[in-house]
Amino acid sequence: MKKSYFEAFLFLIVLILAFLFVNSYMGVSNFFKTLMLTAHDLLLNTVFFIMAVAVITGAFSGLLFEFKVADLIDVILRPFMKPLYNLPGVSVMGIIATYFSDNPAIIALAKDKRFMKNFAKWQEPLLCNLGTSFGMGLIVSTFMIAQGSKMGYNLVPAVFIGNLGAIFGSIVSVRVFSSFTRKKLGEYDDSEEVINVEYEAGNSYGSFTERLLTALLDGGKKGVDIGLGIIPGVLVISTFVMMITFGPKDPTVGYQGLAYEGIPILPYLGEKIFFILKWLFGFSNPELIAFPLTSLGSTGAALALIPKFIDLNIITPNDIAVFTAMGMTWSGYLSTHIAMMDELGYRFLTGKAILSHTIGGLAAGVFSHFIYMLL
Incomplete structure (x- = not known):
């Protein structure tokens, strides 16, 4: 009881200090008005757009699985898994499943004993980082390409x-994490890659037209689920991030309680380390630090920042390349890694998995920046 009272008092103190801090800048009335208007605008103009993208990409993914295109991709990519990741070839299924949906899709594969029989003990936890690296990949890529018309660029190369x-x-991420799993679980390879696990490909019955429509509609429904699933992250996390990223819309007038106004804490912190951000990622503005930070908790929420960056004209194709890489790789892993590692049965390795994936996300951003500069 004493501990719970201490937490209650501590929380109240932090809440009062935050309230006084916000009041000294924005005023209570402006703060709550901005809070509601920002969340409302994000819901109408960002969440529903991302949901539309998710429905279309979900329908497209359904076609790829129904007509065995995903199986063909699997066959083509399998030879690369061992040299690149030091994982069995069947692990490419985890990449395909998460790229077309979201991080937890790999857990469904991990529950299949036929699939897991291909992996040595030390390789099993690596599936968490492998799958997370490609979560919402198709949605992120399609969303970024769609922003090209607003920016006036062809963003496909980026x-x-x-x-x-x-x-x-x-x-x-996988290689760094494997250095920990080998030490903890041993490197004895007791796997035999003899199982060929196939994808679930819709009903695979009926005429071509029936299969086509079923795949489209079932895939679209999955897109709706993803779109609904990102609403809490976008409205809560993105609203908070927006309100510590941007200042008053008109500095000469001050705060008016408009959407996207706030106290620019992140740009202040970004300016302090901007020389590092510019060298590593090529960021053109300190405010852009908000995207990778938000991606830690929710990629969907991070995507909600892009239209605002475009409106402010502070984003470049190089930034799009870096954001695509970091958004995909991190995929909100801080909010999913614990549950995914728990489902895999390796909760005690969660800290190592998170550390490895943090390094992987940073590497993805740096790699994209320098490749973009070269090409």
């Missing part, structure tokens, strides 16, 4: 480089 960066980051 997004392609970002995907290459995510691959590089995933390799770094």
Whole structure:
């Protein structure tokens, strides 16, 4: 009881200090008005757009699985898994599943004993970092390409480089994590890659038209689920991030309680380390630090920042490449890693998994920046 009272008093003290801090800048009325208007605008103009992207990409993914295109990709990529990741070839299924949906998709594979029979004990935890590196990949890529018309650029090359960066980051993440799992679980390879696990490909019955429509609609429904799932992250995390990223819309007038106004804490911190951010990632503005920080908790929430960056004209194609790489690689891993490692049965390695994935995400961003500069 004493501990719970202490937490209650501590929370109240922090809440009162935060309230006084905000009041000294924005005023209570402006703060709550901005809070509601920002969340409302994000819901209408960002969440529903991301949901639309998710439905379309979900329908497209459904077609790829229904007509065995995903199986073909699996066959093509399998030979690369051992040299790149030191994992069995079947692990490419985890990449495909998460790229077309989200991080937890790899857990469904991990529950299949036929699939897991291919892995040595020390390789099993690596599936968490491998799958997370490609979570929402198709949605992130499609969303970024769609912003090209607003920016006046063809962003396909930048997004392609970002995907290459995510691959590089995933390799770094898995390889670093494997150095910990080997020590903890041993390196004896008791796996036999003899199982060919197939994808679930819709009903695979009926006429071509029936299969086509079923795949489209079922895939679209999964997109709706993803779109609904990102609402809390976007409205809570993005609203908070927006309100510590941007200042008053008109500095000469001051705070008016408009959407996207706030106290620019992140740019202040970003300016202190801007020379590092510019060298590592090529960022053109300190405010851009908000994207990778938000990606730690929710990629969907991070995507909500892009339209605002475009409106302020502070984002470049290089930034899009870096954002694509880091958004895909991190995929909100701080909010999913613990649960995923727990589901895999390796909770005691969660700290090492998070450390490895943090390094992988940074590597993905740096790689994308320098490749973009070279090409």
